[in-house]
Amino acid sequence: MNNTDCCSLDGISCDPKTGKVIELHLVVGFLSGTLRSNSSLFRLQHLQTMDLGFNNLSGILPDSIGNLKHLRVLSLGGCNFFGKIPPSLGNLSYLTDLDLSDNEFTGELPDSMGNLNRLKELQIGLNKLSGNFPLMLLNLSSLTLADLRSNQFEGMLPSNMSRLSKLVSFTISGNSFSGTVPSSLFMIPPLIELDLTKNDFSGPLVLGNMSSPSKLAKESISAHLTSLDVGRNRLSGKLPKSLINCTQLELLNVEDNRINDTFPSWLRFLPELQILVLRSNEFYGPISSPLSFLKLRIFDISGNRFTGVLPSDYFSGWSAMSSVVDIVDYDQRMFRGASYPTYQKSVGLTNKGSNMEVVGRGFTIYKTIDVSENRLEGDIPESIGLLKELIVLNMSHNAFTGRIPPSLSNLTNLQSLDLSQNGLSGQIPPDLGKLTFLAWMNFSYNKLEDPIPRGTQI
CATH class of the missing domain: 3.80.10.10 (Ribonuclease Inhibitor)
Known part of the structure; x- marks a missing residue:
């Protein structure tokens, strides 16, 4: 089949000038079988978008994926892949969107993923990935969305989470992270959604820079925060009143913790609040x-x-x-x-x-x-x-x-x-x-x- 025939097929887009295949959108049941390392798919050197989500491509994701050096979008969610994520992914230096969610990937993230300095969206939730928080992610200064939910990550979050200065959505629910929630998380200016549910976090919830505890600066809080979900952990202490600075907050869920405090009547000053869940704590x-x-x-x-x-x-x-x-x-x-x-x-x-x-x-x-x-x-x-x-x-x-x-x-x-x-x-x-x-x-x-x-x- 020549390029002209190929470019006329559904789900395939070609460069109008060169005729080279630049986009594949073959989702939900188009494909089945195993992706072999010598597949002709990996010879599409001009490919910029590859979306094969929710096909039955069970097997290991081959190292050959790293040959597609012009990829900007790689979406392989729900494809039944297993084994480790290949280190060759780190070669995809133009990548802005990576979706490997809802597979059976195991082990730790390869260090080479720290090279993806153009990456904006990372979705690796619903796998069996393990180890401590992947520190190489802190190198991804363009990251706006990080979804690590429902894996087997453990240990403490690093104290310098604010290095992810463009982060808008951060989701790590359904893991085994422990220790205190780093206050630096709340010092990321564009942060809108924070979901830490179903982990093992403990201690008090502290927002912002507490180097001067007598006066918590308004600008140190994520003023755009819309959703804060820390339910089903082991958090204790009081509900931080500095949340009053989060005037865009719509959802606050602290269910199933050990928070010991009086009723936070100051929440009435949050004009956008839609969902308030304080159930199963030690409020009094x-x-x-x-x-x-x-x-x-x-x-x-x-x-x-x-x-x-x-x-x-x-x-x-x-x-x-x-x-x-x-x-x-x-x-x-x-x-x-x-x-x-x-x-x-x-x-x-x-x-x-x-x-x-x-x-x-x-x-x-x-x-x-x-x-x-x-x-x-x-x-x-x-x-x-x-x-x-x-x-x-x-x-x-x-x-x-x-x-x-x-x-x-x-x-x-x-x-x-x-x-x-x-x-x-x-x-x-x-x-x-x-x-x-x-x-x-x-x-x-x-x-x-x-x-x-x-x-x-x-």
Whole structure:
């Protein structure tokens, strides 16, 4: 087949002047078998883009990949490769985008990858890579995205992470990194997304340059930070108040740690906050002051030691849950105009009595309040009835008393309601049975009268 024939095929692009193949986009099932070191593919010396993602190319990635010295984009995600990543990748000095995610690569990253000084996006998540944090990555001064999630990396992160001065997204969830989180991570000016979940980090979370602890400079914090997820580690101490400088923050998740602090009421000064998850820590004390969370959609403080009475107007300033609000998905906005993937983020929640994870696009539509397993008391605030967009409400395992507010029947989108294990008394509002979407109710272990209303979904 001559070049003209080749260039007319789907997924193949050629230089209009020379006729040389410069791009291959053969994704999702076009190819199968093993890439041999003598494959004609590696003789395409003018190739600039090779995207073979999600083909069944099981086997070892041959050293011959290093022959394609003009490659700028190499995407081999989901191809069932195994074995070590070949050191010859370091020869691809023009490479700007490298995706080796969702394979079975093992061992450590080759030191030669430190030569890829034009690399902007590195995706090596969902493999079986091991060893300490690959220090050669700190040489990649152009790097904007680094995704190392779901591997077997361990040890401490280096203290000079701020050398990656152009980093926008850093994801290392699902590894075994330990020690303290280096404060230099929060001193990378363009950083937008930081995901450190499911590791073994410990100690307090410190933001910015603490050489002068008496005065934390505003400019030392990543002011553009939109998503901070440090859940499922062993972090302790207090939630750093310097987060108040992260005025673009939309997601804050510290679930399943050992943070010991009072309720961070100062978070109300973060105007973009949409998702707040403090569940399963050692927070304590009252949360009685009414808060105005204009964009909050997920509020989970379950499994702590919060106390006190919630005033009747507690939920009156929660605009996003009380009306239909057009909220742009932060993943979409974060990477608008860029080629970054909006990978599937998740937060653990309780819905209909079972633990679940809200994943990906679920963030944009899910609206939930979970204050269960605390020591809250007094009446359930009447203002809960203002939150007409609420889907899940869990106030179980507290010490609430008095009557169930009739205003709950205003929650026309409610799907799950759990008020069990409290001291509630009186009649269950019969109008709850008219809620069209309510599929699960639990009022057990209270002092209530009359039968549970039979809803349209029950």
